[in-house]
Amino acid sequence: MEKHEKVRQNLINAARKIFVRFGFEKTTMNEIALEARKGKSSLYYYFASKEEVFQAVVEYEAGIIVEKLKTAVNNSETLIDKARNFILVRFAEIQKLGNLYNALRDDFLNHLEFIKKARVQYDMMELNFIKALLNDGKQQRIFDINDIDTIAETFQMTLKAVELPLLIDYESEVFETRLNSLVDIFFYGILTRNDE
Template identity: 40%
Template sequence: MVDKEEYRARIIRTASRIFSHYGFRKTTMEEISQALKKGKSSIYYYFQSKEEIFEAVVLYEANQLRRRLTAAIKEVDSPPDKLRNYIYVRMREFAKLSNYYNAVFDKNLDHFEFIEKIRARYDREELAIIRLLVYVGNNRGSFAVEDSEYTAMAIQTMLKGMEVPLFWRRREIDINYRLEAILTLIFNGILKKQ
């Protein structure tokens, strides 16, 4: 059937909404099926288990994140703007795509093996992106760094460090403050002094 995939996508979108509100544990198959106006057992025609739905949801959000980050980079031209945009969007979206987010952080969910894989893949891709941004910025004369690889890793580490307080749900101001601080730090340490 052609629209079986489409229906799977619909389930994913719906489940994503509910999961992101209540979390994996508190979301029931009953709720998902009700939101879809189907019988609970019908869902099992499209997915093997609740866990499989969650996996699909997290994958879906991870792709969404990737798409938005790519768009954010293309949006502007100069390397510093690209990097700044990337970091901003990363921080903002990361908290918004809460299933991906919880999947990565929630201790109660650490029995899902697929999370580790997704996370590892994302890390690899992100490092490549940052490395490229730094490299291009260097070539264009915006940045002045010795080793793109090493610098990219340092930046990524900083970004990871910001995820933790993000997870703690501190005050917005605090987050923004940290974000600004990190950006200033990165740019002041990276921009060619004129």
């Protein structure tokens, strides 16, 4: 990695720490710079604005989530397990990695344009992931579906819809059982039944 990229990544890490702790509004550019042991104007050398720094952090975190999703899916045997683990990891990671989650929860952030943009980006990646899964299942004749695009979108929409209620009153046991039941409900309507 070249010098420039290294410093930039360093700044992103510093920014991440502060953003996760204090949220967007309460984080100052000076704090981020200090955390990275740089002057404030150095920060502006790498990023045009506070929002751009935040966007970089969110993108970085989205990347991490995607990585973890990939390994979770790759390490699962059956397609249903893949789907189940995908959902479980997705929620766990969104919860853990503070910023994406914060961005979703805090109302005052939600109406900021760049948050929406970052979210859209992540959603697209996710959607492709889901489509690939569904397609795989279709090829293997495990899923009895035609319009993959529509189903993928519906699926993602459902995920996003449960996201908030589940995250708001979070109790790990309740949380996991509910997600599992969601997967069951969703997939047993899709599965090819051999008994008909």
